[in-house]
Amino acid sequence: MKLKSTLLVSFICLATAAMAQDSLTIRKIYDEALVNGKSYENLHYLCKNIGARLSGSANAQKAVEWGKKVMESYGFDHVFLQEVMVPHWVRGAKEEAFIIDGSNKIKVPVAALGMSVSTPADGLTAEVIEVHSLKQLDTLGEAAIKGKIVFFNRPFDPRFIETMIAYGTAGDQRFMGPSAAAKYGAVGVIVRSLTESLDNFPHTGATLYNPKGNNIPAAAISTLGANQLSALLKQKGAGIKFFFKQSSHHLPDTLSYNVVGELTGTENPNKFITVGGHLDSWDLAEGAHDDGTGVTGALEAVRILKTLGYKPKNTIRVVFFMNEENGDKGGLKYAELAANNKEQHIAAIETDFGGFTPRGFGFTGLTNAQLKNLAAWKNLFEPYGSEKLVAGGGGSDIGPLKEKAPGVILIGFLPDSQRYFDVHHTPNDVFENVNKRELELGSASMASLIYLIDQHGFN
């Protein structure tokens, strides 16, 4: 009994000492982020000196060069580019759109959906049919749809507390709506912007054509424009037509890059903990929250660990993924190279939900026992408000690692989600809408999680 008790006491003492050390290190991480943080000035540079940076654009290339240079300036052990071919879609001339009510033309704000084809050069005019789901198309059939513009107008459901879920449940209209409507002979598609906010911003974002289908032009309409169109349709029915003109098109695929920086592991250099966001952004704005805060926040997490003199056991990598918005080619390439190079991936953290106050992280791949063990980490995060450590999470850039690096734990960074869809994929996604402290707290929470994973793994 005596020996057992002594062992138990020793174990408790060791565990308590480790926890005290963890607590101290995390406090240092937050202090560095909040007192000497570089994420906000990096974000300012990315937004204001580079700006919009859609895959294949000259700005995307500038962003790659900037990313590499900044990582090198921080003295990371290894900084390199991963070549990846990406689509090069361009919006062309600014879109035009009108609701046509007899001789009355009412201008409404639209933006071509990413990857959409153009309308005819003179634009496209047709009767409008409003629908609220993809399923409704099947019910209506070709008789009702052929030759018309299908107007998807199912709004965000405001009852979801996390807006990501509202996005997920309304998103099929944008992702699949155009290809689904084309099947029944629609000539164009207008999609209500994916936001709860009532305003005049059209929210762009990729649509996915059926490779075997007919590609019809598709655009997002602002929520206020959608309400106006819907009200007129209710009032006047089939008399209402819609006109839109866009010249969006594809250029040849382009060579681009993921940007990678490493702190080499002192014990397990071939085991990796990745943190990253995507460097590309839509063309309409500066891509501040989507995903400038992701790349600068992830970069900052690794900078902080480096600055504090932390020597990781495993290799810590920050990755600026290319082409998340319209192809995911960077994420696919990263996973492919991980497999080719026989890298062992412990965990990958993705930050692509904006730079808002961090609430926690979602984990995919943990056993129930491992999830339960996160309770100790919850206590460490609680003073910082980032203690929501829950099952489920990841992201589209790290997703391909699941297959290519079996055993990896995929982790999604979870900031407060309330404001994200006010700015998402709009001209309003600008630096001025990012709060410095919120961004800094996010980078500190990621640095803390990386530290804990590196020290303890998922026991």
Next chain:
Amino acid sequence: MKLKSTLLVSFICLATAAMAQDSLTIRKIYDEALVNGKSYENLHYLCKNIGARLSGSANAQKAVEWGKKVMESYGFDHVFLQEVMVPHWVRGAKEEAFIIDGSNKIKVPVAALGMSVSTPADGLTAEVIEVHSLKQLDTLGEAAIKGKIVFFNRPFDPRFIETMIAYGTAGDQRFMGPSAAAKYGAVGVIVRSLTESLDNFPHTGATLYNPKGNNIPAAAISTLGANQLSALLKQKGAGIKFFFKQSSHHLPDTLSYNVVGELTGTENPNKFITVGGHLDSWDLAEGAHDDGTGVTGALEAVRILKTLGYKPKNTIRVVFFMNEENGDKGGLKYAELAANNKEQHIAAIETDFGGFTPRGFGFTGLTNAQLKNLAAWKNLFEPYGSEKLVAGGGGSDIGPLKEKAPGVILIGFLPDSQRYFDVHHTPNDVFENVNKRELELGSASMASLIYLIDQHGFN
């Protein structure tokens, strides 16, 4: 044994059924807030149709009338005003200020501190002495201070995770600095704005003169202005002078009102649960977050309960307190009347930290056992992200109830604090900086807490 087991099972079943009912009711509350919410449009009216509403002003009176009218329109059981005499301070002409560096005059943004006296009509020019604490004044003494303008320049400490604590620890400079400096013969005081944000907004706010002391003029300077002044002082020392001119002054005290609306308790009409914020605001802006979101959020909490047809056991009161910003007369009057009318107060919730995403509530007056029992409520709030139920909390409007209504539990609403001091007491505290969903979630969390207290008390 059998009987005991049966009783235990019955008890557990009853408790589980009650919790399921609570969970359903709370879901209904959130749905009402998010789908049919009125707080955002009420806030819009208060900010845009009334605007700044400092105690004693014509706008404050308009706000009182509006508040009463809206409460009546919601069909509350009882709506009334509580008379209260309030100070009537006015800013006068727009302030002017320069750093004087030899023949070079550098314009900097300042705003008279609330309750400050004016400078001489032509303004005030003097040498500047920079200090970082009240204690430092005692060390420096009259020899160093007499005839000078004291410049308080201790910045917010960014390491505090909750910005309220940074405000609390830097705030003595504004609250007490002018009276402390006057003791040593200072002729004026300039205080670094109480924010971490680096910008050109001076943040006003009340200063407290010593009733027996010499009242010297005091103004807030923007953080960028403060940095510029400090840099010049470091570089050139005593050569630097400061000029400022303000015509702020007091008019005679004015009759004003708290606005009160009630849902009368069906079992205990003389037992009260109060929720409120302050109706007055500083004169520089619309008082959106401070405290338009407080009054419209508290109002919404009671409107939701009314709309859902909830019949409270105890009387539920929403209170729009008058004069929180420069006198707290409304809060004092409310407590005084509570004592005079022999009201029994169960709990009072104050919302005065802005309309940001709710995180939880802080409780003052609970026993340790009662605090532990909040765990069940934490579970109910968790799906809504508002589960931080902690010891300590209240507010200056409900504070006087502690003495006047013994046994009351004082509760502070705790929203995310990161953005509050970007706008606090500045011209930037406008409707546009409030997010609709964040405001709505706050009102739902308050309605849910009121419901739980009304149903279960603090067992």
